[in-house]
Amino acid sequence: MTSMTKKKARRPQLGPMERARRQANYIRLLAFLVAAMILMAGLKLNLFPELYMLGVAGLLIYPMSAQGLLFLFDKQDRPTKTVHQLLMQADAMVIGLVCALLHFALVPAMVLLIIVHANSVSSGGLKPWLLNVLMTGVGALLMGWMLGFQVLSPEQTPVLLSVISMLGLGIYVGASSAFAHLQARYLKQAQELVGRQQKQAVDMSRKLAKYLPPQVWGSIFSGKRDAKLETRRKRLTVFFSDIKGFSAISEELPLTTLTKMLNTYLSEMTRIALRHGGTIDKFIGDAVMIFFGDPKSEGAQEDAYRCVLMAIEMQEQMKLLRQRWQREGIDHKLEIRIGINTGYATVGNFGTDSRMD
Structure with missing residues (x-):
């Protein structure tokens, strides 16, 4: 016996758009089932010759x-939008033939026209609907010419045929309403999925931004770089x-105190650098490397001027930090050493395709 603990293979879940396309195919099938039902009712009431059974078979086939054509195109990853539009016009022509x-007959024909044209308006809009009207007329004229334009007056139309036609219309309208409700739900699910993905992307970009200079991060996410x-x-x-003397100080201070002091220092230096437009290249322990002129430049002279102003402000800020640390019990007289140079450099991305700097 087959083990009851064996798990059944799960079918892959369909996306919202795929489910909507399948629902649209079911609605097409229902529309032509209604048409076949009306034609079959006319045959049962002896209004039409038995040869019209071929028409019933065609409406079912x-x-x-x-649906098979759409499945074939979808399986081959070929665009199905054009096929959908062509099939919509073919639907209208077939309905014209059936009329x-x-x-x-007034009521059955009106029911079929309502079905096909309501579907074209909801699926395509005004232009496809006008084309649908044309194709319906072509189908009706073509088949009418072949049959000699026989017309069944309202007095000759059995009440039962009209009732069956209206019943078919009611079934179609109910199914279409359910389909519209499902489409709205699928659309809402798709919007929620896109919203979650966008939120994840924003959260991820904010996290990554902390590892990159704002100028570099901005140029990458804006597409400039x-x-x-x-x-x-x-x-x-x-x-x-x-x-x-930071290396010697780091051996004397407790780890938590050292970490707090270093983070405070780097935060203050970063704030000053960004205010002056500097690109923070890296932190190496207590060392800071900043450059001016890439990815944005105000000109070589202005870049150098801003860099010097930044260095002066950093020295002034360091005096305030020493006073603060002294109040916290750190008696070391901390000073920063600064080197500045202007010249040509090779800048850009170095490394490999999987890891760049």
């Missing part, structure tokens, strides 16, 4: 063929700084 087969290996020569003003 056509939607199956249309002629019904000898243009691509993440590929490329370099170029530019004139930069480069700033280096470190804390004098």
Whole structure:
């Protein structure tokens, strides 16, 4: 016996758009089932010759063929939008043929016209609907010409045929309403999915932004700079700084105190650098590397001027930080050393396709 603990293979879940397309195919099938039902009722009431059974068979075969064509295109990853539009016009032409087969009986013909044209308006809009009207007329004229334009007057139309037609219309309207409700739900699910993905992307970009200079992050996410290996020569003003005697101090201070002090220092230096437009390249322990001139530049002279102003402000800020640390019990007289140079450098992305700097 087959083990009861064996799990059944799960079918892959369909996306909202795929489910909506399948629902649309079911609605097409239902529309032609209604048409076949009306024509079959006319045959049972002896209004039409037995040869019209071929028309009933065609109304049952056509939607199956249309669904098979859509499935074939979808399986081959070919665009199905054009096929959908062509099938919509073919639907209208077939309904025109059926109206002629019904000898243009008023109520049955009106029911079929309402079905096909309501579907075209809801699915395509005004332009496809006008084309649908044309194709319906072509189908009706073609079949009417072949049959000699026989017309069944309202007095000759049995009440039962009209009742069956209205019943078919009611079934179609109910199914279409349910389909519209499902489409709205699928659309809501798709919007919620897109919203979650956008939120995840925003959260991820905010996290990644903390590891990149704001200028570099902004140029990448705006599309101005691509993440590929490329370099170029530019004139930069480069700033280096470190804390004098920091290695010795790090051996004396407790880890928590050292971490708090270093984070405070780097936060203050970062704030000043960003205010002056500097691109923070990296932190190496207590050392800071900043450059001016890439990815944005105000000109070599202005870049150098801003860098010097930044360095002066950092020195002034360091005096305030020493006073603060002294109040917290850190008696070491911390000073920063700064080096600035202006010249041509090769800038860009270095490394490999999987890891760049």
